[in-house]
Amino acid sequence: MFFIYNEVLMFFLSTLLPSTIIILIILIAIVLWRRNEFKQNRRIIVSAIITLVTLQLFIYLQGKINPFLIHAPTSNKIIAIITIVFAYATVLQLLKKLVIEFLVTGYKINIPPFILDIINWIVIIITALWFISFLFGIELTGLLVGSTVLSAVIGLSLQEILSDLFVGVVLQMETPFVIGDWVELAGEKGCVVAQSWRTTSIMTHSKNFVIFTNSNVASERIINYSRPNPVQRQDITFGIDENAPPNYVKQVLQESMMKTKGILKDPPPVAHVTAFGDSEVLYTIRYWIDDFSLVEEIQDRVLSLVWYSGKRAGIEPSTPERDVNISIIKIDKELHNETRDVIRSISFLEDLDDAQIKRLADITELKLYTVDEPLVLQGDEGDSVFIIKSGIVGVYIVAKDGSDLRVDERIAGEFFGEMSLLTGNKRTASCIAETEVEVLIIGKEGFVEVLTADPTILQVMLDALDKRRLNLEHKKTADENRLKEKIAAERSSLMLKIKGFLGISL
Template structure:
């Protein structure tokens, strides 16, 4: 009669063990999921069920063999918890949160597979005592692994190299790399290869096991700012410092070239037919490399042309024929323009011819500044061909005020009085310009003292027009005449002082 109460108590204890173990394990899982962010799925629920079942059998006293089977299932399912903990605390917390290194799915899956494989081997070895069978299996699989390893050596090395690149992150998507002699933007990094796109839109797929064996230059690390270099050959007769100044000015004003760090120019070689200089400039995103290089080379050509610095051809033996020297291009146009300009009407034809012959002809490319507002100046310009935009700065903004066409003159106040430039003139397209310097104008004025008085009167009249005195009805003729005499005398003194007469 006492056996029934005993069985009832054991059954109740078994039920309590089953239910209690299941809900305790499930509660621990929910705490890990909600508070620690551990991702637990259906396998964890099966683990909880197997654990509760094993606890109930142990409480009831079920045979050892059956308990071993359930314990084996429990051990296999526990591997899922280990994988989830590795995902949360190794991959997510340590690498991504602390090291800021995202780990792709492929290495995560490889580690999970290793965990499950080790668990399975432990169950077979210790749970079912299959050591002899496993030894034979591992020996045979080792031979097969060698064969497969030799066959898939490149694939495996690519996968390992890809994992190394993902963890070390020497570059990222959108970075520009130099791999060998190739420049390319990183478009994709996967477990097998790195895909680059060149400036010509050509895609290159480079296996990771090859890219890790070469020197990788990341042009965008730690920032996008990086230096590029261009070489230019220049005539031996030109002093190096003069060439360096000209090349630095040309490169610094080119499109996409950064102001800081500044452009640097080095003399790198004395060649067979030229002195070679290297321009080192800094730029941002390398995607603009082609247009930046083009802008630098174009500005160099125009600047060297203005400075009368030759880019020599390779030395050859030539047979030369002497011919009469033609008149420089643009002189006739300049003579016609100067004869119609009021400032020069006091000069004779021979004086205008001399003025034109002694002046310089210069080329300016699209976007280049001919003169800059606020800069020192002692020359004027005649726009022979092309168009240019006149602008002034006001409250930090650039305001266009006029457009110059062929035949227009500008900069005469700086030529005659030495005043700073009152506006910026920038070429709209390719411009051909004559520059009349102070020294050339001084020779003309010395030969024609009467011009000094006429120039003073003309400048005084322009100043009165600018100030609105001539249009002011309230100002009497006597007052206007007095103001005219005052301004004329002032400009006469300034002209004599400026030209040291």
């Protein structure tokens, strides 16, 4: 009988167990190679190969010393048990890797790693106990009785740790969150980065690594910002001077939020009057996001755009020290000369005389835009020209796949939108501020006033535009006379379109 047991044992150790390890090594290597993750995970492969070689070496030496392992010296039996336990641990680690790769990564089935670790330890302990019983002839009943007493002693001394362990199992079964979720635990907001037998760890927006025991997690309120739906509402409350009309303020706030990258368009952002304070009206802006990891970045964009939009609209935050009145920002007198210099530097306005430049400067608005804020959007109705005083503006068009394609840029001293000012053409591209940008804006209403007072301004502007077009297209054709005739013919139809849009007769 001992001979049969020994043969079965040696077959298991020398053939079945090594073959299992080899097959698992090959399977895992194939999976990792296909996913280009072999280098990051080669440690587990190397460990498995070392275990395999060690096992085979032990079997070879044992066969040379004593073919009957059950009759081998005590030291050999201890080495055998250690080798077998390590081999089993290797097989279980390889199986764990395969389970995680196929079920978790492949099929998105969440299996907590520490649950697999518990299963591994149970299997290893049972294996070790069985081999001890088999090789040393010890009854398992005695071992189990002894282990029961030992477990009771350990349980009494490790109550809190065991409590954390069992609570961790319960948390994994109920899955109030998984690794990668953004949560709030005990007042700390962060992304769940690890969950072990005893603890749960999160990484906050400030990159602080916060560790909670599982029992503490279970006793606190858990707010999950990623489940069941990642869409989250954000509210910000602040005061605006009481002289600003509420409907106008809400319109400006909502328009600025609609331009903010990261805010959902559906449901749309809104602004509400929430209370009255001392010389101020309190407003709450409400918007929705679907990526909580960007909550602070999006809040910065929202508040920045609110400030810049308010500045352009003449809306100021409440300040007890001074009175603030609602008004459109006009060019200050002390900036008037600087404004005229900027206008004169524009190619299609450079031929105007001093009086004409002054008239345009009088109706020009100076506006300030922040980074990533759209000045105009492709397809929008247009009736103004933008002259860049400082900063860089990126020019984007909508590509075939729906993405924004950057095709050009405008810098200080350049302009865009002149045809929208003259004919009301829709914007042919989106212009986005890539730095903080100051622009001078000449709108239709003020422009009509200027033309009514001095119609020759339009002729000068059109002559300059024709000259610029002639210089650009002359590079494409050598027939300058034919090109001039084409531009002159189109000038007549353009004049009719300008008169119709501006509502003037020249």
